[in-house]
Amino acid sequence: MAQDRNKAQQSQVIDENLKRVYQDMLDEKVPDRFLDLLSQLKNQQGDGNHGDTK
Amino acid sequence: MSGDPRDEIVEHLPALRAFALSLTRNGALADDMVQDSLVKAWTKIDSYQPGTNMRAWLFTILRNTYYSNRRKAGREVADVDGVYTASLSEKPAHDGRLQMTDFHAAFAKLNDEQREALILVGASGFSYEEAAGMCGVAVGTIKSRTNRARARLAELMHLDMGEALEMTDGATLAVISGNRTASVG
Numbered sequence: 001m002a003q004d005r006n007k008a009q010q011s012q013v014i015d016e017n018l019k020r021v022y023q024d025m026l027d028e029k030v031p032d033r034f035l036d037l038l039s040q041l042k043n044q045q046g047d048g049n050h051g052d053t054k
Numbered sequence: 055m056s057g058d059p060r061d062e063i064v065e066h067l068p069a070l071r072a073f074a075l076s077l078t079r080n081g082a083l084a085d086d087m088v089q090d091s092l093v094k095a096w097t098k099i100d101s102y103q104p105g106t107n108m109r110a111w112l113f114t115i116l117r118n119t120y121y122s123n124r125r126k127a128g129r130e131v132a133d134v135d136g137v138y139t140a141s142l143s144e145k146p147a148h149d150g151r152l153q154m155t156d157f158h159a160a161f162a163k164l165n166d167e168q169r170e171a172l173i174l175v176g177a178s179g180f181s182y183e184e185a186a187g188m189c190g191v192a193v194g195t196i197k198s199r200t201n202r203a204r205a206r207l208a209e210l211m212h213l214d215m216g217e218a219l220e221m222t223d224g225a226t227l228a229v230i231s232g233n234r235t236a237s238v239g
Contacts, residue, residue, distance in 0.1 A: 010208045015176045017157050022177035025072035034067055037089060041096045042060070 160210035168203035
């Protein structure tokens, strides 16, 4: 029983650390290349069937 | 006017990068994967069902990209530079306690499937069911992967209860979260 508690606590510690690591990554600034790519894709779509060019 | 679900993709960019990075542990590789995934997502938007979880959909595309690259490359793709990990974990030393460098190192030793399950369920807040759907496996498989991943991490970090308790005290948390300040709000 004490073991179960330990295990639960361990999981909690691990998940808390995990979330911090993950949060650090989330807080990183997104490089412009991705925003550029998205706007490029959006512009290209005007060549297709959509009327919404430019 | 509005209504193109593709306009939402941009909101998921940070999460997509974080997921890519946790899979590859290599900044350059992760960003290449994100780029591929964005193009795929854009062109295959028809396979997205509006109203469902877009992040899960994007993550699925990304992980498929990752695993098919891994197959092509014949196994060892990741962990080439390790630079990213190092730059992430420059936290002040805190004697005897768990440090983020240790955590990163331990995390890197998990296999891809375990790391993925742990990130999806433990860090990104997907349910077991959602994670199972994204990985194309049974819910029980995701559960056992996350459990094994946690057990392995605990073992790698020699996490016994004494340390675990210290980990959660205020001082240690302050150390760990030291560089998160204004951006969270």
